[in-house]
Amino acid sequence: MRAGTEQAMAAEPLVRIRGLHFARGSRTIFDGVDIDIPRGRVTAIMGPSGTGKTTLLKLIGGQLRPAGGSVHVDGEDVHALSRRRLFRLRQRMGMLFQSGALLTDLSVFDNVAFPLREHTRLPESLIRQMVLMKLQVVGLRGARALMPAELSGGMARRAALARAIALDPMMILYDEPFTGQDPISMGVLVKLVRLMNDALGLTSVVVSHDVAETLSIADHVYLVADGRVVAAGSPAELRASEAPRVRQFLEGLPDGPVPFHYPAQDYAEDLLVDGHA
Amino acid sequence: MLEWLGDRLAALGRWGLAAGQRLGRGTLFLLATLWALPGLLLRPGLVVAQLYSVGVLSLLIIVVSGGFVGMVLGLQGYNTLVGFGAEQSLGVVVALSLVRELGPVVAALLFAGRAGSSLAAEIGLMKATEQLSGMEMMAVDPMSRVIAPRFLAGVLAMPLLAAIFSVVGIGGGFAVGVGLLGVDPGAFWSQIQDKVDVFEDVANGVIKSVVFGFVAAWIAVFEGYDCRPTSEGVNRATTRTVVHTSLAVLGLDFVLTALMFGE
Amino acid sequence: MGNSRRVEILVGLFVAAGLAALFFLAMKASNLSTYDAGDGFEVTARFDNIGGLTVRSPVKVAGVTVGRVAGVEYDMETFQAVVRLDIESQYDQLPRDTSASIFTSGLLGEQYVALEPGAAMEPLADGDEIRITQSSLVLEQLIGQFLYNKAAE
Numbered sequence: 001m002r003a004g005t006e007q008a009m010a011a012e013p014l015v016r017i018r019g020l021h022f023a024r025g026s027r028t029i030f031d032g033v034d035i036d037i038p039r040g041r042v043t044a045i046m047g048p049s050g051t052g053k054t055t056l057l058k059l060i061g062g063q064l065r066p067a068g069g070s071v072h073v074d075g076e077d078v079h080a081l082s083r084r085r086l087f088r089l090r091q092r093m094g095m096l097f098q099s100g101a102l103l104t105d106l107s108v109f110d111n112v113a114f115p116l117r118e119h120t121r122l123p124e125s126l127i128r129q130m131v132l133m134k135l136q137v138v139g140l141r142g143a144r145a146l147m148p149a150e151l152s153g154g155m156a157r158r159a160a161l162a163r164a165i166a167l168d169p170m171m172i173l174y175d176e177p178f179t180g181q182d183p184i185s186m187g188v189l190v191k192l193v194r195l196m197n198d199a200l201g202l203t204s205v206v207v208s209h210d211v212a213e214t215l216s217i218a219d220h221v222y223l224v225a226d227g228r229v230v231a232a233g234s235p236a237e238l239r240a241s242e243a244p245r246v247r248q249f250l251e252g253l254p255d256g257p258v259p260f261h262y263p264a265q266d267y268a269e270d271l272l273v274d275g276h277a
Numbered sequence: 278m279l280e281w282l283g284d285r286l287a288a289l290g291r292w293g294l295a296a297g298q299r300l301g302r303g304t305l306f307l308l309a310t311l312w313a314l315p316g317l318l319l320r321p322g323l324v325v326a327q328l329y330s331v332g333v334l335s336l337l338i339i340v341v342s343g344g345f346v347g348m349v350l351g352l353q354g355y356n357t358l359v360g361f362g363a364e365q366s367l368g369v370v371v372a373l374s375l376v377r378e379l380g381p382v383v384a385a386l387l388f389a390g391r392a393g394s395s396l397a398a399e400i401g402l403m404k405a406t407e408q409l410s411g412m413e414m415m416a417v418d419p420m421s422r423v424i425a426p427r428f429l430a431g432v433l434a435m436p437l438l439a440a441i442f443s444v445v446g447i448g449g450g451f452a453v454g455v456g457l458l459g460v461d462p463g464a465f466w467s468q469i470q471d472k473v474d475v476f477e478d479v480a481n482g483v484i485k486s487v488v489f490g491f492v493a494a495w496i497a498v499f500e501g502y503d504c505r506p507t508s509e510g511v512n513r514a515t516t517r518t519v520v521h522t523s524l525a526v527l528g529l530d531f532v533l534t535a536l537m538f539g540e
Numbered sequence: 541m542g543n544s545r546r547v548e549i550l551v552g553l554f555v556a557a558g559l560a561a562l563f564f565l566a567m568k569a570s571n572l573s574t575y576d577a578g579d580g581f582e583v584t585a586r587f588d589n590i591g592g593l594t595v596r597s598p599v600k601v602a603g604v605t606v607g608r609v610a611g612v613e614y615d616m617e618t619f620q621a622v623v624r625l626d627i628e629s630q631y632d633q634l635p636r637d638t639s640a641s642i643f644t645s646g647l648l649g650e651q652y653v654a655l656e657p658g659a660a661m662e663p664l665a666d667g668d669e670i671r672i673t674q675s676s677l678v679l680e681q682l683i684g685q686f687l688y689n690k691a692a693e
Contacts, residue, residue, distance in 0.1 A: 058410075061413075061414050063410065063413055063414070087416040087418075088416070090413075090414055090415070090416035091415075091416045093414070094414075095411070095414040097407045097410065097411055097414075098407070099406050099407050101406060101407040101408050101410065101411030102408070102411075103403075103408055103411075103412075104402070104403075104406070104408070114415070114417075115415045115416075115417070118415070118416075118417050118422075119416065160411075163415075322544075325547065325548055325551050326544075326547060328551045328554065328555070329547045329550060329551050329554075332551065332554045332555075332558075333547075333550045333551060333553075333554045336554060336557075376565060434554075434558075436558070436562070437554065437555065437557075437558020437559070437561070437562070438558065440558055440561035440562040440565060441557060441558055441561045443561070443565060444561040444564050444565065466568075470568070471598075474596070475566050479565045479566055482565075483562065
């Protein structure tokens, strides 16, 4: 099933999602989503809270199974792989969790060394060099001896980023990388995402609802709402869009296609009803 | 009235179904844990690290409690036995109580409070802070990297802790009986050697503590892994670990005692 | 690295202490040390009533434990209990006409077989039977007898 020539490989998107359906209990999260993530670019997936952006990353990483549809990563159907093959594939993906997900009982150095020690049999001296290189990229070489509890939120995310690139993956999935950061560490993270994508030749998927930061670094944007892709294109195209949903999300309007009020019966009628709620 | 009864019955049914579901999940989880155990042969270091936090760190409370329990047994036993003029049998009373019952049971209860709760909290926190998820995305299986070593360490540590508890307890009983109350030391030991059977008593006590260790470690890692990934969920998991382990240990103790000494 | 070495040493100490405790319980605080390797010899004795005698009850001569009860059976033909006594091999000079009684150590203690050496020149050997036996004293019978005697006076 592999594409024949180098050229075809490059043209083929790294991640191809087709007709994705996913439900949690009775709540439908995805109702037929199609997304292509091109190689070597920063692709942003945006949408209001609760639209299942993190779920989408977990579906790409094979941690969740879709109810329907398929996810292909580098030509392999993620949910048809055996556990072994899936783990092999995951070694080529890095994921940056919202909380960083650093192992709390290991120092920053050991956290970055963790995937190397688990998956390679490299000598300790070489591991040290590789870890220091990765830490240098995120600017935390001096913090290698600190424990995760001693790091600020931004530093924890940078350390987690160093760990995510430890095995030199082909792709990094970012889960809300900018949320809850002060302006300075936000700026650092924005710069790092772009820098790593270009310098290391990665493919980046950024899931976020921080409009300004995300649009400033993304090459391609998908806007997801109500279980569907409602808009897609370059940041410029999205900014120029007249669709009310896009306008509401990008400008942060309180009312619009996504109503301010949670669905309810008529206000006046509700007030006039006697008795209990 | 009928409606009220119906509601109660429905609640009971719901509770039963939920309990059954949990038991099923717990059993599947145990099978997955056991499946991951052989892989630990290649990574003994992981088990050693857990033996430290489960075993070595529990040692203080085990030794102190064992000593006091033995001393109390010495005092109480002496006061009862002296009424029959049988205070020479004090050693037997202390040793048999400890080796057959108190060693395995009290050590398991202390283990649930000290090691079980911290195991559940640790795993629960790893879940709440996405560390387990993160491991999976790094293509590292949390079952073999996190759960299995903790489980195995619990199973291995329990009989050792129970034996230490019993020995320290016998020492405590000896100190009180011989040192304080004037029981003849020779009689103390010879009576123990005469009446405590190595298979009937010592081996059965060890079997009990292995079973308790298995159950305590299973409950702790399962509650931690199965908890809701919030601070409240972790909190409930630790409480449940202690409560469920204590109930399971006491219940199983009755069953095992009936099987072993029942005839 | 220094830290993990310390952990390893402490765990090593913990495991050693646990195993030592198990060893202590098995060897010092139980009867394993008094199990012999089965190099003793076995004699039998018949009793009308063995009272509370059980397997592994001690066999004593002059108060010294020389063996253990190896088995208790019931003989359907003589309506007696057949007790097999396992005597340690170093006590092989007991006379042939040694008698056996079942006594209780103290008022409430356990029961044991007391051997009273006779005067014969030949020693007891493996498979021999002790002919002269005295059964366990049953408290109720003693009291009954006592009352009966009192009433007869």
